[in-house]
Amino acid sequence: MKKKTIKMSLSVLAVAVLSACSSQSEPGATVKGIDIWPTIQSEVAKDPDIERQVAALLSKMTLEQKVAQMIQPEIRDITVDDMRRYGFGSYLNGGGAFPGNNKHASVKEWVDLAEAMYQASVDDSLDGINIPTMWGTDAVHGHNNVIGATLFPHNIGLGAANNPELIEQIAQATAKEVMATGIDWVFAPTVATVRDDRWGRTYEGYSEDPEIVKAYAAAIVHGLQGHADEDFLGNDRVISTVKHFLGDGGTVKGDDQGNNIDAEQALFDIHAQGYVGGLTAGAQSVMASFNSWQGEKIHGHRYLLSDVLKNKMGFDGFVVGDWNGHGQIPGCQNDNCPQAVNAGLDVYMVPTDAWKPLLENTIAQVKAGVIPMARIDDAVSRILRVKFRAGLFDKPSPANRPHANNTQLIGHEAHRDIARQAVRESLVLLKNNQQLLPLAPNQRILIAGDAANNIGKQSGGWTITWQGTNNQNSDFPGGQSIYDGLARQIKQTGGEVELSENGQFDTKPDVAIVVFGEEPYAEGHGDRETLIYQHGNKRDLALLKSLRAQGIPVVSVFISGRPMWVNPELNASDAFVAAWLPGSQGEAVADVLLRNGKGEIQHDFSGRLSFSWPAHPSKPVNRGDKDYAPLLPYGFGLSYGEPSVLSNTLPEQVDTALSTSDVYEIFNGKTQQPWQMRLFSGQQNLAVSASSMALGGLSFRTIDKAIQEDAFRVDWQGPTAGVQFVSGNGFREDLARYQASAGVLSMTIKRGNAVADKAFVGMHCQSEGDKPGSCRSDVDITAELQGLAAQQWQTLTIDLQCFARQGVAFDQMVMPFELSASGNMSLSFSDISIQPAADTQASISCQE
Known part of the structure; x- marks a missing residue:
């Protein structure tokens, strides 16, 4: 069957979202509670043969074996002997966790660990059963824990590209690189619809509006898992996870793991559309969110996890928790939480040494009747169903799979070509006075700013390490900084280039490109009180002003995980590019900023804002607001030849009370x-x-x-x-x-x-x-x-x-x-x- 394409225009997508929101009731009817939620027809239908195999295997399992399927420890906290003894259903590597705790672990070392854990899981000499385990990893913008992997732009940049077909290619390339290391399962895509950019995970979201999120969720799931009627979970594919269910992008003040107080209709209309797309495409797992909805933690939310997701929406895969998220439920600890499984959690993600007492406590709670046996059987049936669908009982062991140990797949040139296209399409031109861009490369060009030659900074969080920190350019073989690409093209056409982080130079340049922006961060640590860039410490603004005071035209390339209040920096720039977090292939920036040797445009700007650009640093602004007044609206982005619309004298003072931002x-x-x-x-x-x-x-x-x-x-x-x-x-x-x-x-x-x-x-x-x-x-x-x-x-x-x-x-x-x-x-x-x-x-x- 010919592969279906899913690229849609924004207008068509908007109609699709509105249809999904309105199809559950007759015109004029009042929709309440469970009726708000649709019944999803997954592309992956139940297979009677698989259901019989699940039932047969379940009937042979002891309580201890069943609960072990529901426990997911972390590689730093278990041994191969632990896997042999207990037979965990799955395990994970957290951000910044590597085989042997070695950041530079080789592909072989990743595969060797996967093979050892697999063989231990199917060894029935101690636990009496041979169910293959699964390894889950956060490959959220490429296989980002592995040295040399292709790192794609973070989701916020992909949202600006608005190209679902490209997104599917990215996901498929990621799946291949993951398969090369023997891993079965990826914790992606993130389908949060971000409503307050002060949230530290904003860059993990594609948009503030669900229209892009819904289409992208389906595209990522198809790219990771394959299509149900073609290559579903074959040798090139991995199990996907839509996350984090539900409402994490809408917490009060953008507080990570905070409280979403939206009404239920808004919870569906705004925050659940990614699940409509992802579950329809056949996603096999869903990750519960750290946040609360109307004061109740999602990990313990029976209504959302069971009544809505499983019963009404018809999700038949399994729900996995987030990093000890069950321990945040009132009355729970990391090692003791029957409330979570009773609410509908199927797999406890339990890093640290809490896994063993959690396993023992859960077994005891089933025996005591605190957790119904039927709930355990349901959870384990879901886990086994996914394992059978993924072919884990039939596939060779990790070291013997077709792509295992194929080091050429890690950072493969075809994957890097996809990443370069994604970088080009993600760039958004906000300002271009006197059509300064594109630049003729045969000039004397100064490259300045502390992000110009810093692949780690341009890649952001979830990059080798969890926070994306403590990395050097040498940690990115095959990657290029933004400076690398600019310098290569400038030199090839006879121009002169000088790199100077602080903007000092030996010979006055014709133009300066200044690359600057946010330092890498990940969840929790990235939360901010305001969106003021470098509040109280305007080092980069001083650099921009210094260059302009010397009569040097300035092109600003802004690296960030969110739109920020940068009015002073915009005023001090002749051209301003929102580059987001482009990943390892920074040389693609030059393809858009520079003309070729013949003076021709290489690639025009095609990126458009999927987040409104703020006019105030402390007032969230989103498309569809009653009083919508952004500095630049959703969908904005200049192409070459279009005049700038921004004033050169934007307000630079805002009334912000003394707060923690000071x-x-x-x-x-x-x-x-x-x-x-x-x-x-x-x-x-x-x-x-x-x-x-x-x-x-x-x-x-x-x-x-x-x-x-x-x-x-x-x-x-x-x-x-x-x-x-x-x-x-x-x-x-x-x-x-x-x-x-x-x-x-x-x-x-x-x-x-x-x-x-x-x-x-x-x-x-x-x-x-x-x-x-x-x-x-x-x-x-x-x-x-x-x-x-x-x-x-x-x-x-x-x-x-x-x-x-x-x-x-x-x-x-x-x-x-x-x-x-x-x-x-x-x-x-x-x-x-x-x-x-x-x-x-x-x-x-x-x-x-």
């Missing part, structure tokens, strides 16, 4: 730019580049406080050692306004039972012409630590005047925080920041 964060779950976390012990110094490290008598590891890896712990044993945050770019930072505004250095800490012999907090600055650290100060905090209760999170603050009086120049800061100690001590940190207007309440005060 806090200068050094560490808030992740290290903030431009700082770099380092460990030191004696004369040794080591950059933190992994989740656990050691140096001398000092050890470091990330820990969980509120969410995954949002804190870290340092353990001291012996001589003076500690942790510090230093300038990552060698530049000094001007923090003088915090000193002038009665600021304090604040740290949220938890100490162990012992306190070091001596402990100091220091700050370092750099005077003109001197070495870093030439001006410094240290404040003794030993007594304050001794006064804190052990094993409790508490906040300790130090008046900035204490550092200033010892000679620290706050306008020349190179190290805003250092904690050194000697002796034995354990100290955990979840937040380190500088806060204004707080000196009178400081734990350590230096006021006269």
Whole structure:
């Protein structure tokens, strides 16, 4: 049968969405509750033969074997022997988890682990049964955990491309690269409809409007799993997951894992359309969301998980939880939560060592009647159904599958060609005064900005590591920075190019391309109070203004995971391109910005905003709002030859009350730019580049406080050692306004039972012409630590005047925080920041 195409125009899609919303009731009828939701006709119909196999296998299983199918631990927390003993139904690697805890693990090492786990799962010598396990991974913009994989633009850029056919190609390429590493299952697509861009996962959404989301959900599912009537879950395909059910893109103030208070009709109309598309296309798993709906956590929401998703919508695959999401249900812990399975959760995602007590507690709760046996049988039947559909009982083991260990598939040139097309189509031109773009390449061109030659920054979060941090260009073999592509084309046509991050140059250029934007972040850590770009620390704006003051035309290429309030930066730019997070193939940017050697346009801008561009940093704006007043509307995007519509004197001042956005964060779950976390012990110094490290008598590891890896712990044993945050770019930072505004250095800490012999907090600055650290100060905090209760999170603050009086120049800061100690001590940190207007309440005060 000829393959169906799913590319639709926006107008056709809008009709489809409206039809889905209105088809459940007669005109004039009042639709309430369950009647709002449609019955989905999945392309993947139930197969009587598979149903008989499921029933037969289920009848042979013990309770212990059934519950083990419902437990999904993480590779850092189980061994192959654990798999052999318990026979887990599945397992996962979280973001930043690798075979052998080795970031640079080879393809063979990925396959070897998959093979070992598979063989252990089918070994019936201990658990008495041989059901193949499944490995799930977050391949959300390519196989992003694997060194050398093709990294496609994040979803926000793909939404701007508005090309479902291209999206299917991306998903199919991703599936092949995943199959090369022996993995069966991908946690994608994300089908959140984002309504408040302050949400830290905005870039995981395709649009603020469900029209694109619905079409893309179907395209991604088809690309990952194949089509039901052609190549469904064949050797080139993996199991897909539509996530996160439901309403995660509509929480109050964009709070990650927060509360969605929409009415049920809006929940369906806006937030559920991706599930209509994805489930129709045959998605075999759905991931429950961390968020709540009207105050009730989704992981424990029986109405949405069971009544709506399974019973009314007819979903017959399985529901998997998110990272210990069941533990957030009131009355639950990570290792004990019957409420989740009773609500409709089929697979507990349970990283850390909580998996074993959770398994034991769940078994006991079934025996006690707390969890009905029928609910267990239903959950396990769903899991087995998907495994049979995926052919896991018939396919060779991971190491013997057709694509296993095919290193050529990782970053295959055909996949990179698809990524380059996606980059070109995702770029949105917001401003182009005097038709500055496209640029003739045979000029003298300056490339500036800290994102110009930084593949990690242009790729964003979920890139090798969970947060996308601690990566270098060498971690992206086969990838190119934006500078790489520009330089190659400029040099090929006889032009001259100079790379200068800070904008300084030897010879005055004809034009400057400045590439700048947000630092990488992932869920939780990316939440913001406002959308002001570089609020209170306008380094990039100063660079733009400096270049223009010298009479140099400026092209801004803005890297971001969301639209942001950048009025000052727009005013300081002659042309402005929203490049989003383009991924590993940054050279494609040059294909659009530069003419070819004959002076011809290579590729025009075709990207259009799938998110409205904000006119105010704190007021969400979405297509369809009653008072819709964006700076640039949904669907906006210039093509070459079209005149700019933006004023060159946009308002640069906004009325924002003093809030948490005025806090200068050094560490808030992740290290903030431009700082770099380092460990030191004696004369040794080591950059933190992994989740656990050691140096001398000092050890470091990330820990969980509120969410995954949002804190870290340092353990001291012996001589003076500690942790510090230093300038990552060698530049000094001007923090003088915090000193002038009665600021304090604040740290949220938890100490162990012992306190070091001596402990100091220091700050370092750099005077003109001197070495870093030439001006410094240290404040003794030993007594304050001794006064804190052990094993409790508490906040300790130090008046900035204490550092200033010892000679620290706050306008020349190179190290805003250092904690050194000697002796034995354990100290955990979840937040380190500088806060204004707080000196009178400081734990350590230096006021006269």
